[in-house]
Amino acid sequence: MAVDPATRAALVEHARLTIKQGSQSFSAASQLFDNETRERAWLLYAWCRRADDIADNQELGGELGAQTDLAGRLAHIRRLTALAFDGVPTGDPAFDALGVVAAEVGLTPEMAEDVIAGFQLDAEDWRPRTEADMLRYCYHVAGAVGVMMAVVMGVDPKDQETLDRANDLGLAFQLSNIARDIVEDDAAGRCYLPIEWLVEQDIEPGQHTKPHHRAELAEMAARLVALVEKHEAAARVGAAKLPFRSRWAVLSAARIYGAIGRKVRARGADAWASRTYVPRSEKALYGVRAFLSAVLNREKMPAGGITWGIADYRPAVRPPA
Numbered sequence: 142m143a144v145d146p147a148t149r150a151a152l153v154e155h156a157r158l159t160i161k162q163g164s165q166s167f168s169a170a171s172q173l174f175d176n177e178t179r180e181r182a183w184l185l186y187a188w189c190r191r192a193d194d195i196a197d198n199q200e201l202g203g204e205l206g207a208q209t210d211l212a213g214r215l216a217h218i219r220r221l222t223a224l225a226f227d228g229v230p231t232g233d234p235a236f237d238a239l240g241v242v243a244a245e246v247g248l249t250p251e252m253a254e255d256v257i258a259g260f261q262l263d264a265e266d267w268r269p270r271t272e273a274d275m276l277r278y279c280y281h282v283a284g285a286v287g288v289m290m291a292v293v294m295g296v297d298p299k300d301q302e303t304l305d306r307a308n309d310l311g312l313a314f315q316l317s318n319i320a321r322d323i324v325e326d327d328a329a330g331r332c333y334l335p336i337e338w339l340v341e342q343d344i345e346p347g348q349h350t351k352p353h354h355r356a357e358l359a360e361m362a363a364r365l366v367a368l369v370e371k372h373e374a375a376a377r378v379g380a381a382k383l384p385f386r387s388r389w390a391v392l393s394a395a396r397i398y399g400a401i402g403r404k405v406r407a408r409g410a411d412a413w414a415s416r417t418y419v420p421r422s423e424k425a426l427y428g429v430r431a432f433l434s435a436v437l438n439r440e441k442m443p444a445g446g447i448t449w450g451i452a453d454y455r456p457a458v459r460p461p462a
Contacts, residue, residue, distance in 0.1 A: 306379020
């Protein structure tokens with residue numbers, strides 16, 4: 142999508158304001174990038190945020206609106222996304238932003254569809270039966286965004302090995318979120334723990350957050366964090382192919398989100414008495430450690446490696462013909 146400099150600048154400014162309002166953490170993290178990568182990250186975020194808001198009928202991740210006509214909302218997202226990839230103005234700056242960044246770095250419609258599939262899973266209140274189901278869900282709602290971000294940071298869209306490592310970072314993020322938010326998600330009527338895990342713990346349907354099951358819940362959270370650490374380590378290896386500033390940003394994010402999971406694990410059965418977070422001072426420390434790791438660039442794959450790749454996660458859902 143070829144746009145004149147003034148139009149591109151306006152889209153970048155819209156995207157900057159979107160990420161500033163939608164996620165202060167991501168906005169702050171984007172400052173580690175060089176100017177070009179930062180702008181492209183903002184453009185991609187604007188599309189992700191807008192598409193998610195349309196899918197959930199909300200504004201900047203706020204209160205949910207009426208959850209009716211899901212099929213129509215998803216069709217709208219897919220239609221505008223297709224126009225963006227075709228280089229056609231959509232009338233929506235967030236989708237036009239996608240068109241710009243896709244043309245500049247080589248994002249593909251298939252990558253975008255994997256992200257849209259995650260919106261569809263959430264909107265349909267999908268529940269994982271197995272650990273593989275849970276990881277597939279994590280790919281569509283987070284790993285697929287990591288893949289697109291890797292391309293934004295300069296990874297060749299055909300470099301499957303590095304894209305798989307970018308997916309690992311998204312998986313680590315989402316698994317940490319699941320561990321931290323188990324009780325909060327339950328209050329919203331959602332559960333992302335595999336049904337098989339609940340059965341193994343002999344927990345009655347819908348009862349996993351009750352006080353008498355907190356010990357079992359802590360065991361499942363620890364199991365989640367073990368997966369976080371495995372995918373976090375793999376993601377750090379993939380960062381080796383990124384430019385220095387992007388590598389530093391990825392290593393910082395990996396350490397911070399890994400810390401969230403480890404704090405949940407350390408709190409045990411008390412992990413959900415209050416929200417688990419990483420204080421700003423600790424984030425700064427992880428940033429310093431990530432800087433040193435980025436300089437040394439000697440990360441190693443986790444024991445046993447990663448046996449699944451992106452091809453194994455897609456597709457969870459298929460768009461209508």
